[in-house]
Amino acid sequence: MVTALLLLLAWGMLAYRQASLLSATLITAIILAIGSGLGQVAPAVWLIFAVMAVVVNVSSLRQGLLSRPLFKRYRELMPEMSDTEKDAIEAGTTWWEAELFRGRPDWQTLHNYPRPRLSEEEQAFLDGPVEQVCRMTNDWEVTHERADLSPEVWAYLKEHRFFAMIIKKEYGGLAFSAYAQSRVLQKLSSVSAVLASTVGVPNSLGPGELLQHYGTRAQKDHYLPRLARGEEIPCFALTSPEAGSDAGAIPDVGVVCMGEWQGEQVLGMRLTWNKRYITLAPVATVLGLAFKLKDPDGLLGEQEDIGITCALIPTRTPGVEIGRRHFPLNVPFQNGPTRGHEVFVPIDAIIGGKEMAGQGWRMLVECLSVGRGITLPSNGTGGAKAVALASGAYSRIRRQFKLPIGQMEGIEEPLARLGGNAYLMDAASMLTVTGIDLGEKPSVISAIVKYHLTDRGQRSLIDAMDIHGGKGICMGPNNYLARGYQGAPIAVTVEGANILTRSMIIYGQGAIRCHPYVLAEMRSLQEPDPQQALARFDQALFGHLGFAMGNLVRSVWLGLTNGRFSPAPIKDSTARYYRQMNRFSANLGLLSDIAMASLGGDLKRKERLSARLGDILSQLYLVSATLKRFNDEGRPAEVLPLVHWACQDGLYRTQTALDELLNNFPARNLARMLKPLLLPYGKPLRRPSDRLDHQVAQLLQSPNPARSSLATDLYLTAEPGNPLGMLEQALRELIDAEPLFNKVVHALGRRPFTMLDKVAEDGLAAGLLAQDEARQLAQAEISRLRTINVDDFDPLELVANKALFDDSLLNKAA
Numbered sequence: 001m002v003t004a005l006l007l008l009l010a011w012g013m014l015a016y017r018q019a020s021l022l023s024a025t026l027i028t029a030i031i032l033a034i035g036s037g038l039g040q041v042a043p044a045v046w047l048i049f050a051v052m053a054v055v056v057n058v059s060s061l062r063q064g065l066l067s068r069p070l071f072k073r074y075r076e077l078m079p080e081m082s083d084t085e086k087d088a089i090e091a092g093t094t095w096w097e098a099e100l101f102r103g104r105p106d107w108q109t110l111h112n113y114p115r116p117r118l119s120e121e122e123q124a125f126l127d128g129p130v131e132q133v134c135r136m137t138n139d140w141e142v143t144h145e146r147a148d149l150s151p152e153v154w155a156y157l158k159e160h161r162f163f164a165m166i167i168k169k170e171y172g173g174l175a176f177s178a179y180a181q182s183r184v185l186q187k188l189s190s191v192s193a194v195l196a197s198t199v200g201v202p203n204s205l206g207p208g209e210l211l212q213h214y215g216t217r218a219q220k221d222h223y224l225p226r227l228a229r230g231e232e233i234p235c236f237a238l239t240s241p242e243a244g245s246d247a248g249a250i251p252d253v254g255v256v257c258m259g260e261w262q263g264e265q266v267l268g269m270r271l272t273w274n275k276r277y278i279t280l281a282p283v284a285t286v287l288g289l290a291f292k293l294k295d296p297d298g299l300l301g302e303q304e305d306i307g308i309t310c311a312l313i314p315t316r317t318p319g320v321e322i323g324r325r326h327f328p329l330n331v332p333f334q335n336g337p338t339r340g341h342e343v344f345v346p347i348d349a350i351i352g353g354k355e356m357a358g359q360g361w362r363m364l365v366e367c368l369s370v371g372r373g374i375t376l377p378s379n380g381t382g383g384a385k386a387v388a389l390a391s392g393a394y395s396r397i398r399r400q401f402k403l404p405i406g407q408m409e410g411i412e413e414p415l416a417r418l419g420g421n422a423y424l425m426d427a428a429s430m431l432t433v434t435g436i437d438l439g440e441k442p443s444v445i446s447a448i449v450k451y452h453l454t455d456r457g458q459r460s461l462i463d464a465m466d467i468h469g470g471k472g473i474c475m476g477p478n479n480y481l482a483r484g485y486q487g488a489p490i491a492v493t494v495e496g497a498n499i500l501t502r503s504m505i506i507y508g509q510g511a512i513r514c515h516p517y518v519l520a521e522m523r524s525l526q527e528p529d530p531q532q533a534l535a536r537f538d539q540a541l542f543g544h545l546g547f548a549m550g551n552l553v554r555s556v557w558l559g560l561t562n563g564r565f566s567p568a569p570i571k572d573s574t575a576r577y578y579r580q581m582n583r584f585s586a587n588l589g590l591l592s593d594i595a596m597a598s599l600g601g602d603l604k605r606k607e608r609l610s611a612r613l614g615d616i617l618s619q620l621y622l623v624s625a626t627l628k629r630f631n632d633e634g635r636p637a638e639v640l641p642l643v644h645w646a647c648q649d650g651l652y653r654t655q656t657a658l659d660e661l662l663n664n665f666p667a668r669n670l671a672r673m674l675k676p677l678l679l680p681y682g683k684p685l686r687r688p689s690d691r692l693d694h695q696v697a698q699l700l701q702s703p704n705p706a707r708s709s710l711a712t713d714l715y716l717t718a719e720p721g722n723p724l725g726m727l728e729q730a731l732r733e734l735i736d737a738e739p740l741f742n743k744v745v746h747a748l749g750r751r752p753f754t755m756l757d758k759v760a761e762d763g764l765a766a767g768l769l770a771q772d773e774a775r776q777l778a779q780a781e782i783s784r785l786r787t788i789n790v791d792d793f794d795p796l797e798l799v800a801n802k803a804l805f806d807d808s809l810l811n812k813a814a
């Protein structure tokens with residue numbers, strides 16, 4: 001008994017620590033020796049142990065007896081992967097998310113990543129040109145009157161190289177860090193979604209990015225300086241009517257042939273395409289085009305179907321059709337279709353030259369991870385921060401039933417979501433750009449933030465709308481919500497529509513890329529030398545078994561103890577969040593192995609399982625980003641309610657995903673066994689409490705350090721034309737006016753908090769207020785009315801087709 005117990009304990013600890021096979025063998029031998037000393041170990045046990053020890057530790061024996069048959073079976077079971085799938089899986093790098101996947105996150109590693117900072121030049125750009133272009137942009141004029149940015153704003157953007165944030169200095173670009181790009185986009189998106197998208201797209205995946213990575217010297221020298229100076233406006237066209245999410249299925253073609261170009265016969269391609277939804281296409285001067293290249297006459301080599309290829313085509317080339325526009329949800333950034341029929345261009349139009357023919361898909365997926373981690377998450381975060389502040393201010397100013405609506409519990413709930421989400425989203429955006437600035441191309445993380453930050457951004461807009469009631473609905477120059485609300489589905493749809501990103505991409509890529517052994521096992525299948533292949537498989541397999549055992553033991557122990565004794569880098573009220581993440585991280589590693597082992601290739605089709613596994617990974621990323629931000633910023637006690645809210649919400653969602661995964665796991669008996677092991681006390685984690693919601697809601701309603709932490713890098717300057725800045729000013733003015741109002745009503749009797757100018761007059765007349773105090777109160781009334789009032793219009797102003805309006809008037813008169 002003693003020996004058996006000792007063995008169990010030792011194996012448990014060895015598995016928990018994922019010890020090597022050799023250490024496990026040695027420790028087993030020592031315990032058996034102790035057992036022998038106590039007379040408890042029969043010689044047969046030693047014999048079995050000796051045989052097993054030799055087999056598992058001598059690699060040639062292990063490979064021959066154990067790994068070879070398993071390798072054969074593995075080869076049969078593994079589903080065939082298309083080249084596009086292979087490219088997608090191999091693209092990019094893994095970073096902090098891989099640590100979260102492995103069951104034992106090293107929190108010190110997270111805390112040691114540098115805090116993102118702006119250089120002096122970047123800060124000056126943010127305070128100078130960015131502030132200025134925000135001032136120049138009137139979103140109502142852009143969205144309602146012009147359906148475009150003004151010519152002055154376009155010119156300013158080009159002149160100040162807004163389209164060249166990713167272009168290197170040697171080509172005249174700004175070469176900003178990912179962090180700086182993110183802050184610029186956040187600020188622009190707090191003013192106008194059209195402005196933020198117009199700047200975001202050329203700095204994301206497109207000609208600039210592709211040229212820098214793959215362009216020939218001649219292409220770089222020609223295009224990059226022109227793009228940097230804004231002399232070229234780029235767009236990139238991949239999507240066609242028949243190929244949206246399934247972008248690899250584009251029907252657009254190029255045929256290699258000889259043709260006439262500038263009076264000479266040259267080798268080139270005849271391109272036929274029909275693309276839609278292409279941002280900046282209507283005004284582009286250079287069209288990045290993805291198409292399938294064919295070489296029926298063997299002019300480039302022996303391969304007839306060369307594959308997806310990317311080329312750059314000047315839009316003035318005869319036959320290129322651009323100019324028509326789509327109308328995306330009343331957020332009229334330049335977006336439209338482009339078509340071409342048998343347009344001839346020289347072969348040098350291929351990005352990277354003819355050597356890169358057929359490499360287009362790899363180029364796109366490799367570059368996608370960086371842009372996808374910056375543009376849409378930053379725009380979503382800027383929007384969410386802005387509407388959190390606006391909703392807090394409005395809730396304090398708007399009164400019903402004689403109370404600021406923000407004091408009502410019903411309003412506190414969405415307000416708390418707004419505050420907590422804004423803090424978490426900014427944290428996730430910061431951690432992601434930190435990784436990018438460290439040189440990572442984090443394909444899994446960029447999918448996580450693309451989905452979760454655009455999703456939370458959209459939900460924040462819904463909450464803000466509900467809080468604002470009619471004020472949010474009635475559109476006009478003073479409405480700071482409605483266009484963002486209308487346009488939120490755009491961010492959800494583009495660069496990988498969210499349902500697809502959640503169901504397939506995050507975990508589909510994450511499972512293979514973040515798992516420490518699965519990719520190595522898969523790669524062993526590609527190894528041409530059979531001996532090498534077996535050796536690689538064997539090494540990965542035994543590492544994998546140790547990993548799985550470790551996660552099983554860790555999951556059971558951390559479940560039983562609720563993670564209590566597991567490591568946390570800091571011993572304060574946030575320690576429990578690190579410990580819960582230790583637990584969920586082990587669960588994720590374990591469940592991944594179980595899902596892959598029991599479903600094999602079918603896991604790819606079980607999208608809802610994949611989505612929930614991806615949710616666990618995603619929430620762990622978002623919560624860890626929150627804790628990292630809190631730590632980076634010096635752990636200020638004032639923001640703790642935001643941190644608690646974000647962590648509790650994220651961990652509650654993790655628990656829900658885990659529970660639903662087990663409830664829906666196809667291998668029912670296995671799931672029934674696992675549930676009491678992983679959730680031995682049911683679901684102990686709770687959503688943020690009403691009390692915590694109340695604290696967060698309060699923070700949003702008056703100036704304080706926590707509120708200021710949500711206001712960083714937004715355009716909040718108080719000036720006419722910036723309703724958000726004016727609202728912030730109104731909040732300050734009304735808070736300052738409250739003691740003056742109270743002084744008057746205390747002396748002259750109760751009255752509602754309206755007509756403050758009248759209250760000011762009465763207070764002045766009664767000698768209760770000094771002149772400047774009365775002025776202050778009257779000014780507060782102007783701001784209060786501006787805050788609660790909405791725009792109204794002459795009917796003619798709202799009619800797009802004025803001729804129809806006149807006709808109907810004439811008809812009525814007749």
Ligand SMILES: Cc1cc2nc3c(=O)[nH]c(=O)nc-3n(C[C@H](O)[C@H](O)[C@H](O)COP(=O)(O)OP(=O)(O)OC[C@H]3O[C@@H](n4cnc5c(N)ncnc54)[C@H](O)[C@@H]3O)c2cc1C
Binds near residue numbers: 278279280500
């Ligand atoms: C305003 C705007 C700007 C854009 N800009 C550009 C641009 O500049 N360049 C460019 O090339 N493209 C651009 N796009 C295209 C964009 O990337 C596509 O819209 C996107 O890839 C989705 O394609 P789709 O709209 O055809 O949706 P579909 O592919 O038809 O998808 C419809 C729904 O099905 C879901 N779905 C699809 N497959 C799966 C699956 N396997 N599992 C689960 N769900 C699935 C999707 O998530 C989505 O919810 C833009 C689109 C818009 C709307």
